[in-house]
Amino acid sequence: MRIDERKFDELRNVSMETNFIMHPEGSVLITVGKTKVICNATIEDRVPPFLRGQGKGWITAEYSMLPRATVSRNQREASKGKITGRTMEIQRLIGRALRSVVDLEALGEKTIWIDCDVIQADGGTRTASITGAFVALALAIHSLHEKDAFTSFPITHYLAATSVGVVKDQGVLLDLNYEEDFSAAVDMNVVMTSSGEFVEIQGTGEEATFSRKELNALLDRAEKGINRLIDHQREALGEIATLIDKEVGVEA
Amino acid sequence: MRIDERKFDELRNVSMETNFIMHPEGSVLITVGKTKVICNATIEDRVPPFLRGQGKGWITAEYSMLPRATVSRNQREASKGKITGRTMEIQRLIGRALRSVVDLEALGEKTIWIDCDVIQADGGTRTASITGAFVALALAIHSLHEKDAFTSFPITHYLAATSVGVVKDQGVLLDLNYEEDFSAAVDMNVVMTSSGEFVEIQGTGEEATFSRKELNALLDRAEKGINRLIDHQREALGEIATLIDKEVGVEA
């Protein structure tokens, strides 16, 4: 059994509170176990310089943790005056993942900024960020849709992410909390769409290695978890989900 | 009447949710109208270099806003690589105010870090931060007290803050929301203790000036509001309030 009494292939409790913050075009508080992330989406009516004049949109993400989201306090990146490598990796990952399920041409010359701010951390903050950010993004795009900005809803798939890992004496686990993540020999983040395809796989042996067989077991478990997370997204989005499902088509 | 139908000397709705985040020694989510600030207090077992070896503690604060706490998105200070002058002013103010009501000698060689993170802003974020931070601080100090760290509870007064201002055609208003603050000719932040004394007064004419008479009207209104905020603090602190009241003595 796992330390929090979950089964090996069981997600932690998940909830998504939409419209959590009043100002953003899309906002959600995602809770995965004890991990809590505020995901806000902002629409800006221009694109970065490298895209200007191409009639195409952009999605970019920023990620941060409150200093005391963690067991011991971390120095604020604003105080340090620079962003850590870990933060950069995560925000690049979130942006890249979201861009893969949006029709950027249909979006037009707009940038959607995704801000993921972890207010409480217990493992899996980057995957919770992606899963929550998808919902915030859908809400923001829906706010444009209501103003007749699009001929068809420009989201091509649902998108969610989870972590899986190999922990000694326990094997392959789904949705690692901090303690499990800390002791894992192999740690893998998987981002998948509702069509069952991968968007991103990042698997790392932590001073360890892993075999093809282990890889397959990890991916099987991740897929199950992601399907359940997409169910949560559908529920949180309510009527907007119907709209996406129509677009996504056969997957629904 | 005011735009949100309050009376001139009426506070917005106030609530304080203690233990909002699980890891910090003290944590509160303070809500003042639509302004929401997470205040976390962290205890560190050492003091800054300039205080080492003096047997005295220190309290320091950091303040930040989520990029989309505001109507339009602000660039993250971590991305800019530096902290704005406004942020510096606010965090210096919070730390200074809290230090004035704690017996730093009794605290011993410890630093208490106060993190005020504004997740939603509608005016008065610095005064809400001070009012909430006092509660987070009291919780953190209580966690030390439970380990028998002190002979008597080292908080000497309650402390709260509010804003007051002069708005054209309306006169002197208590607890300005963003729209009122934006149109105020004079803007004043007042920090007071439960003994009715000032800790800090910062009054500014915004391309305007103010008379001694106006100053007195502003301070009268501020004092009323602060007394009501201290009532909210007492309620939020529950049994810990009894402990402080015993210390504060005649004020209770």
Add this chain to the structure above:
Amino acid sequence: MRIDERKFDELRNVSMETNFIMHPEGSVLITVGKTKVICNATIEDRVPPFLRGQGKGWITAEYSMLPRATVSRNQREASKGKITGRTMEIQRLIGRALRSVVDLEALGEKTIWIDCDVIQADGGTRTASITGAFVALALAIHSLHEKDAFTSFPITHYLAATSVGVVKDQGVLLDLNYEEDFSAAVDMNVVMTSSGEFVEIQGTGEEATFSRKELNALLDRAEKGINRLIDHQREALGEIATLIDKEVGVEA
């Protein structure tokens, strides 16, 4: 008696040497006791982005100390690569105060840069900076006036600043030197105009508090000092003073 044998409500010796540096449009060396600040005003023919196209001017200030203006050497902010919170607070205060007595619409789309460089410090550097900066500003505006830039002189009031404080066993003191400032329980900076109105009040209990009665005593003393500082400004400005007095009208 005070350590430098002044009376409680006595300013230190004040002098203002105009045209101290040859290049700026306005330049003054202000001396208040042993505190010496070079105040230079520069006129730039454009405004910051947020004001463009509004036909309105802007005044902004920068403040710095020579590393050895103080008893022990401070590291240069340029070497540290960032500006301290104290410096930011002071330069924001100087700019804000000066903007309150200039008709920015009449100024037109120009920025006036105020540089206050403390070459020797003995307390009260920020208030000396404001008092000197007003003179440098008046000189710079006069240089525009001579080129027929304005229909009427766009300064609406004189403006000066001083510090007051509560020092143990001495009570309320005017114009604190470094030693007095260091031992003060309450420290207050007051910026006032020649019309007797406040522009800025910043009162701080240094690990202490202050009552309404003390506040009133502090403000009374500050007002006296500021009136005398304005006399010094008038004298330093010579014929330009006549020009301002005509504008200021009844106050003269």
Add this chain to the structure above:
Amino acid sequence: MRIDERKFDELRNVSMETNFIMHPEGSVLITVGKTKVICNATIEDRVPPFLRGQGKGWITAEYSMLPRATVSRNQREASKGKITGRTMEIQRLIGRALRSVVDLEALGEKTIWIDCDVIQADGGTRTASITGAFVALALAIHSLHEKDAFTSFPITHYLAATSVGVVKDQGVLLDLNYEEDFSAAVDMNVVMTSSGEFVEIQGTGEEATFSRKELNALLDRAEKGINRLIDHQREALGEIATLIDKEVGVEA
């Protein structure tokens, strides 16, 4: 056929010139097609603060490109004053990968710094860096071994890396050059050991997704390429290879 006339599962020409730079403890110039990386290894007799006193070593990597390693000139990170997210990701990856094949306890309290400087880039610079860095690391560790620092050679496996990708109309390609990488729908970096186990898999759909079947084809092709790269490493290391092979045991 591919644009450079290679077969789909064919590596580019590979060479490794050892002792390329005279000062480092280990140095190699690795050439993979037109990509050229100088990999230098430096031994330092201490470890980072978080490891002190644990009797364990550390390996850390830095990665950089000459400004004109690429078709158009990139601004130097030293001139920008900060490191890009891409650079941070790559240097974290290189360090993590190398640490997985070294017995850090046997290394003792030493840090090995790996510097990978790309002097000419044509795709695959991060995987060439890892493959070359392994050789530089082995040379540096051998220099310690010759001073009898270890009872057994502390490298547990060979380690090499390559890229694979899915390119439209061509399918799954091994060892992408810049042009192929640019047009790839899926891009994957694989780091493996001589035991046939994975150390790191990073697969990314570039505004695209990929199926489990494609994943398997990519991994098959990567494994073939990595085995051939390890043959090149053995050859470059000469007698030192014999030493490693003895340690690696059954794999040899």
Add this chain to the structure above:
Amino acid sequence: MRIDERKFDELRNVSMETNFIMHPEGSVLITVGKTKVICNATIEDRVPPFLRGQGKGWITAEYSMLPRATVSRNQREASKGKITGRTMEIQRLIGRALRSVVDLEALGEKTIWIDCDVIQADGGTRTASITGAFVALALAIHSLHEKDAFTSFPITHYLAATSVGVVKDQGVLLDLNYEEDFSAAVDMNVVMTSSGEFVEIQGTGEEATFSRKELNALLDRAEKGINRLIDHQREALGEIATLIDKEVGVEA
């Protein structure tokens, strides 16, 4: 005799490998003894803001060392987040020197970026950078010339540099290696043209002084060395040299 058995007025072995890196418009690897510098020249079709609209070109240089170009490893300037004073001095010197032998009006509104990256250092890196950079610059300008960009070749002189110094017990030495440079009482860098004129002289007593007589001996020795370096440049440039010589005229 000198530690490497050279005569007092003897250069180290010099070689220049042109087209060393494939992408730049001009590229050379210069080797002076054990010092090796990659010099790349990039043409950009615009000039810095201060030159815009004047029809004149610009040449600017950047200089860097690989961390392990030296005996012990130096921290990367990109990691430090700032460039050292030494680097700034050197890159300003290289740019200034090259600009003195190019007809910037004839060049037109173009910037030529010179990147000098020291991959192995044994003294004299700044003078080797200048000597190599001249060749890279000539190659880049020739690439423009081939497109009929100029009516006459816009290089007015050859340009090369060397170091000379006074070493105790040895006297005046030409082309100091690291060990000689380290022990020199006087250190001088001389940049000269093929017309025998100086472009730059930088002579420094290292906690020492030098007489006019010593200065003259240093300059005599430098001139001899520079003439030989220019012979190497001619050889490396091959047919392009003929083109320059035609321009330079009587000097050829």
Add this chain to the structure above:
Amino acid sequence: MRIDERKFDELRNVSMETNFIMHPEGSVLITVGKTKVICNATIEDRVPPFLRGQGKGWITAEYSMLPRATVSRNQREASKGKITGRTMEIQRLIGRALRSVVDLEALGEKTIWIDCDVIQADGGTRTASITGAFVALALAIHSLHEKDAFTSFPITHYLAATSVGVVKDQGVLLDLNYEEDFSAAVDMNVVMTSSGEFVEIQGTGEEATFSRKELNALLDRAEKGINRLIDHQREALGEIATLIDKEVGVEA
């Protein structure tokens, strides 16, 4: 004749006001024509890390200009967050020059910080800084000497600096003001001691070159000027000069 009616070999008016600022151990305001520099010397009782435990002292310099020391306002380096290459070159030069005339072993493990702050600039600020800094340094060392810190006065020579240049149609000029410096084809800074030896020569052709003959004429003129500057230093130092002269011996 020169624009300010000086002869070709004539210095501008020079004055040195000692003890200009009250706090530093040594302070002087040097005026050379319209150039004015405050030079302050601070004694610190420790040395930089690279010198610790060697029983030897260190002298280091920082240089800055007030933003409006110049005709048009320059952005403050503290606001930019970094120091320009020009500033770095100058402060390295000042420190190096001063170290050449102080017996650092006799100084003991102390650092003397030299701060040169240009309050008004009209050419020659770096050479005026060196000349003034020598006097501030002598005052600071004398303050140690009065506490019996040394067996003999640890200054080995006087040290001063001036600029010379070649200006079209005028030839070789001594002590260039800003206008002359701006139009000079060759610009040279010379630092010499009272023994007539060079400490530093920095000669630069500004998009021009210079012959050996011109070099000699420049050095002759510089030497004359420097001797006169040393006379001014002697006068400013008064009795301390006698003390130095005793040490310097035959030069007196």
